[in-house]
Amino acid sequence: MKMRRRTLQWASASVIVAFALGIGAAAATKPPAATSATSDEATTVLLGDWLGTLDTGADAAKLRLVLHLGKNPDGTLNGSLDSPDEKVKAIPVDKPNFAGGILGLNLRTIGVHCELTLAPNRVELKGTWYKGEASFPVEFKKQTAPSSRGR
DSSP states (O other): OHHHHHHHHHHHHHHHHHHHHTTTOOOOSSOOSSOBOOOHHHHHHHOEEEEEEEEOSSTTOEEEEEEEEEEOTTSOEEEEEEEGGGTEEEEEEEEEEEETTEEEEEEGGGTEEEEEEEOTTSSEEEEEEEETTEEEEEEEEEOSSOOSSOO
């Protein structure tokens, strides 16, 4: 009986995680939060790898995320997202944008939009992960050591 209950708990958590990640979903419904970032200050502060968690609100369903932000030759940002707990890598971020201290991320392939506020300490991003009508708290901290993933 215990084994069956645990299996049901894991199955429920997997459904919630899949929903939060938007696996197999259409485009996000939220519009971008700001215009494309081109300032050197914005890209310098944001460049690198950010380790985060997505809180789906379900028991034990905090999902680890890794946000990778880089810079295009024209100065705009580019990025991708990994979900180590789901063994998913390099989900593309469509035209990340930063203005007024807010980083907007669109992940069209999974139907997600995310708005993150850069903390005054410039090493934390906190905000909301939108999937359809649902929203979840998400936060990231800048990684100081280089990640194992090459850029």
